[in-house]
């Protein structure tokens with residue numbers, strides 16, 4: 001029997017083929033279809049929350065922990081919904097969340113936020129989106145971020161100097177129109193889509209240093225580009241760009257869930273789970289006892 005080459009850290013199934021290093025969107029799991037990027041998000045989340053590398057199938061069930069996703073892949077969003085008080089949101093459908101507009105009802109609520117391959121599509125000024133991400137998190141919360149970035153000095157803004165760039169279709173051809181600072185119309189047809197034509201217009205390619213600055217300016221003290229691969233979980237990177245980023249204001253290295261702010265809640269959760277287990281065991285023994293004519297008469 002061939003040994004699995006990697007164990008998918010999302011579905012837990014062993015894969016016999018090795019991960020190819022050419023493509024972050026490649027290296028698919030034969031069972032759940034996850035790619036390297038999706039597994040790297042879950043790996044970064046495990047490192048951030050627990051300070052260790054767990055497969056999603058081994059994450060503890062902690063409903064007191066609140067998470068939010070922006071157009072997260074169903075492949076890991078479904079398990080996250082079961083494990084945590086997590087909800088996924090979308091720009092174009094319900095449940096909606098526009099990352100460029102902060103939502104006062106949700107500020108400061110979340111232990112973790114996942115924002116994967118979103119910020120390159122957000123209309124400028126992109127600073128609003130970074131501010132929203134910071135504002136959503138609890139002080140101890142953590143952001144797991146992926147975005148395509150390069151190592152140039154500066155971000156390449158595709159529509160720099162165009163106010164309110166909008167995607168339109170003319171004779172079946174997608175175009176971006178907007179106005180220049182003098183108010184004249186500008187039309188551009190040199191546009192790039194991600195994941196096929198549609199709503200995922202590429203607005204920019206970040207530079208690593210600009211990404212760090214955006215995050216620090218939004219109020220994050222810790223910005224960690226997570227270059228550590230995990231071949232056993234099928235996470236490997238072809239180069240130094242576009243790595244997952246773990247972002248927050250955590251202190252120490254116990255994992256954000258084990259920060260002093262969360263310990264009380266976790267302890268309550270632990271006690272609750274233990275009571276449930278005890279109750280389940282007791283009722284099982286009672287039933288068994290009755291069956292055998294043993295135990296307390298009730």
Ligand SMILES: [Zn+2]
Nearest residue numbers: 008011029032
């Ligand atoms: Zn899988």
